Amino acid sequence: MSELNESIRMQIESLDLDSNRPLLLCDADEVLFQFVKGLERHLEAEGFHLDLVSFALFGNIKHSESGAPASRDQVGELLSGFFATRLHELEPVPGAAEALASLADHAEIVVLTNTPPPQRDARAKALERGGMPYPVIANQGAKGLAASALAAGHKSPVVFVDDIPHNIDSVLEAVTRAQAIHFVADPRLRPLIPKAPAALHRVDEWPEAEPLIRKALLG
């Protein structure tokens, strides 16, 4: 089994979580923030657009004039530019802040997001501005190792919320007692992603998700 990246391990060690309380690990993009809408604004400014024909960025980011798909290098550059300059513009998903505020009465909340580490502070500030002042772990790649380190020592239930099925699989494999909620904020993406089979529920609106998450957190 591979090891947790040093930067991520240090971020996790710096948290002060109450291990007697349930733990809610929550993704950011397409769960707490309207990522695709923000990305589209960035792409447009750069002369590209997102053609939402499948749940993928590579192949669906296209030159606005020619319609040709952006190369892998261009997609990488567009995404780095987006993360470096646009995180503060992302709009929160409706109801997310209210739901998390209510869930915070029952659980420790950590935002576990694939964000480049240099943008961790920008992400934390955007969360604060959106009424979601919870600690952030800037993860890279599969989320299982980070989730396992976060859950270590927690005897109480662990619940993970994400839009990407392979993140859900990664976390449930690494933390076998965790439960996952599959949540996809953008209504255009929802039909492109079937429910992750291992998830307890698929739910795409916070007012509906909140009581289901609360129930899972309270065991």
Ligand SMILES: [Mg+2]
């Ligand atoms: Mg996401």
